Amino acid sequence: MINLQPVDRHQSLTVNSPADVSLQGTLQIPGDKSISHRALMLGALAEGETTIRGLLLGEDPRSTAACFTAMGAQISELNTELVTVTGIGLGQLQEPVSILDAGNSGTTMRLMLGILASHPDRFFTVTGDDSLRSRPMSRVVNPLTEMGSQIWGRRNNSLAPLAVRGRELQPIQYHSPIASAQVKSAILLAGLMTYGRTTVTEPALSRDHSERMLRAFGAHIEVDPETNSATVTGYPTLVGQQVIVPGDISSAAFWLVAGAIVPGSELYIENVGVNPTRTGILVALELMGADITLENQREVAGEPVADLRVKHSNLKACEISGDLIPRLIDEIPILAVAAVFAKGTTIIKDAAELRVKESDRLQVMAAALTKMGANITELPDGLEITGGGSLIGAELDSFTDHRIAMSLAIASVMAKGKTTIARAEAASISYPTFFDSLRSIIKS
Template sequence: MPTATILLNPTETHHSLTIAPPASGVALQGRIRVPGDKSISHRALMLGSIAQGETEIQGLLLGEDPRSTAECFQAMGATISALNTDRVTVQGIGLGNLQEPVDVLNTGNSGTTTRLMLGLLASQPDRFFTVTGDASIRSRPMKRVIQPLQQMGAQIWHRAGGLAPIAVRGQRLQPIHYHSPIASAQVKSCILLAGLLTEGQTTVTEPSLSRDHSERMLRAFGAEITVDPETHSATVTGGATLRGQTVIVPGDISSAAFWLVAGAIVPGSDLVIENVGVNPTRTGILEALAAMGAEITLENQRDAAGEPVADLHVRHSALQACTIAGDLVPRLIDEIPILAVAATVAAGTTVIKDAAELRVKESDRLAVMATQLTQMGAKVTELPDGLEITGGTPLTGTAVDSFTDHRIAMSLAIAALMAQGTTTIQRAEAAAISYPDFVGTLQEICRS
């Protein structure tokens, strides 16, 4: 079968990605692995830095976001080996011993680094920190973590609207029971991390279940933490000693999602994505694709350092429209851009609701996916909190833009495989934020 043309075109400022499938189409074949889970990578670096002793991290994501986390904690006294292999060691400095950095902490493009780290900084008594990031971070809402931290007694200064740069003077905080208005693992994790140095019990209750990587890893490092799944609550008791661990990072299901959708929608495809984390708080993408009729099986299911792992086998199948809403959304919020691509080929009209959170990610993902897929010929209506997509209209290759959002860049690349003609994705280098070798993997499986 003829192969697709897939070319990354570097320039001095930005890279473009050109994808031109042959007129006869191209099937995706093979066994691949995706980078380590980004959420787990961040948390392993952070907890390793504040634990006593050495933490060894196997399978760390070598993307730009974890590098930002490592650089911030190195600036506060942790010793972290070079991030040039996916096996990294961290010499922790112990809970409460973060040093006051001599310069501003720069979190780059990482919202996870920014929000989680604020919980630790706010609880370090008598130390001063300033945090900033790139243009995206400086426009993203931080009040959602600043307000509960202030309820705990934190001293935090920020730009109008709760925007970075943010200044923090660490304090001895008071425990609270915070009822979060949104289901957000970042909000929950920030408060739980602040509770590590806070005397008493700090509790977060959410309206629905968000990913629970922090709770699992905190427990593994020695924190005293309890979870009530019925009330969607997590409680940490301050004062525990954290000790270094061996952390095995599974493949990121958010990265696997691009290949799951590609394998489902590209005729003739048969892919196995090995060693993917299938934590039940993250498998909304599997449930949504199953509802659409995708043929996906979990093989070689096992447990790795407290996280469930499996190989995901996907074959091409005819998809049907579905509705994605409610409690499912927090468990697939990062995968909605690629699910929008799946919806363009599904029979019927797919409705995505309750996803207003996507407007404050690296880009306004609802607006960007609506405009870019429409430019490719898809029938997309933008809703206040989601998208309505009528499938079945052939896509046409054209010039589109990632808006420097890694998930947009990769979603548009998968859409390009189903388009007639050539698609050029501007600012495609954004994919490296979470998937440095995305283009190489795409080239590999399209050659079969």
Template sequence: MLVVLVPNAPHQDLIITPPKGGLALQGRVKIPGDKSISHRALMLGAIASGTTTIEGLLLGEDPRSTAECFRVMGAQISPLNSHSVTVEGIGLGNLQEPPDLLNAGNSGTTMRLMLGLLASQPERFFVVTGDDSLRSRPMSRVIKPLHQMGAQIYGRQGNSLAPLAVQGQSLQGIHYQSPIASAQVKSCILLAGLAAEGETTVTEPSLSRDHSERMLKAFGAKLTVDPQQCSVTITGQTGGLTGQKVIVPGDISSAAFWLVAAAIVPDSELVIENVGVNPTRTGILEALALMGADIQRENERLVTGEPVADLRVRHSALKGCTIGGDLIPRLIDEIPILAVAATYARGTTVIEDAAELRVKESDRLAVTASQLNRMGANITERPDGLEIRGETPLTGASVDSYTDHRIAMSLAIAALTAPTPTTIHRAEAAAISYPNFIETLEQVCSGSV
């Protein structure tokens, strides 16, 4: 397998050429740190008192955006690396008014979670922006509940789009019934609730990922969780947070690409090491199990309160299924790569209840369908998902990531079994969440992992 990254200013093309003698993936793969946990460790470390050390931090562009935003607001954050990052926090309520715009880059997590903290800083003014993609993504889902708490946030299109101006205020706790299960919405409100008067409760229609709850508790927040009601309550103004040591497990969203790669490439067997298997994130494992994938957990353990395991995956015959309901919030980021798996499955796979994907870094439903169809897939868009008719052999084609990191990586995995070369335009987007994805792809394909 020949994997070549070619400059195509101002972007880069990835050209994947299949080997003449076939391909089998073998070996052990190390994946980057969990992006969700990396963001939260940087943020909570910045607003805690004392020192936070972070091991295994993801070095993608999104966490770099988070670190830079909090640096300009007064936190001392050492140069980012995957070994050990030190954050000297400034204490809850002490974020400094920055001299310039806060730039969240391409990171929706940075912008949405940070808004909860900025809104609760009385007498300080902030303006938050991002790249072209982020400025087109709706922020009203977090701004509306913040307004209910007393926040003053102003932006384009009815206070929905960045740039956003935030005039910090003293906030009041609320009970918010979220119409969607979203960890970003929940986390934003909980972070605002840290400094709000009284209790703040968020109730969701189903459980979303709970990294914020776990980490807030570890840092000393007064927080209770009611899993039966899908609700979490935080008590504000209880004395602040204390710096901690955080060990970031491998990101299951990054592991998903290798899980699908080994499942669809004949004679393959991979072990993905040190993967976070938090139950609110393992929807990808459940969905692949429904499809008949051969995946086993090994060496299960707890790391800083987060469950971790090595995942062994072997090639297997996949079958179509329906993926929707409560499973969707636990695999929302993995749907593009699941669509790749579904093209190899016997029968039809239906993905539903996933309309949220239309307002990610790209319209992931439309882009996933259009680009895989260019490779020979048979995918029909639905308003809230996809219908994928399987057993449609993919062929090489010229495709585009639309600067969406998960699309870029999904297309690269789809290209592994194509008999002719595939060119992925704007492939550099993969670095947003997986800086060494292309290097790892080369190693996996050459058997050097």
């Protein structure tokens, strides 16, 4: 029997688990977080009305909606059925009368900086929560400064709170040192309001939702898959669109791993976005020998979608590195849990980026899984995990990181004894109904 105590704000999750259960059922997962942010932002910048179906109702898109409402976009009440954004047209954002708050959301802050920097003569201030105020913004501030923007902040303009005075910018050809969709998107969004052609080249391809959606809204976007570069031509007319947001594969990842590691399980996960720049989790789990099938593959509003079926299987270790990392960057905490139940030693490397997410995810996962009895070593840029196939309950903390809260919750289902996860409510950043869904699939 698993006893999963309810999680409310500021409460702990308690799981009592002798793992004599399996996971069974059909799951609908919430909308894709990356696509939700972009639909709200482009809807605000476009002319006319944008409709969004399937928006993620997590805290992060709520932060984006609040920021753009403060700058004059009309956004209807947020719900999953239908959200309407009445855009105000490219370059027309109003100067907000107060500080813009990106909350916990790196995507909101970084993408928005590109938009704000290119709005001449407006003044903006941007902040976020404790976690976001410690995350590096220089990765977007530097290229935007190269384009001529004026941005000030703590620690040599690299940490929020930030102040921005919008200006007419110059186009650049930027070679990003990191594969980051947030960096790429911030520059492309700045390039929308910059005469000429602005190009971003990245060392490996990161998620391409911005390129797809910008094109759908009417921007001129060229991509070169040979060089991983994307170019935007300034001052297009953006026209409101009908966006349908698929389910978030980063949220589905928790069920894919849970179904794979809990004996006797079978889960069916409907309506999952399977954009190739996001399917690294499927590649990694396939390398580990997971039993996952893609059904009903289709295209919905410019994004590939499928239903996923996962059944328990005996996993084996694998190596996850290189160009695969940006394709599964947010799934590494839950992949570490999978590796605990895989035969052999799994190596995850080239993933130093995890140290500057909502928490230092390498350090936090290594410490939490060590406390649960796993054989895990923190590497400078990754993790080394020798699968032992068993965990014990422990007192854990999410460190207010949503991916950590959910990864440890799945680990706790497989742990013998009682696990508590403090600040488990962090899950609501990207998956407000996560614990209800977990409760619904536990069968004893």
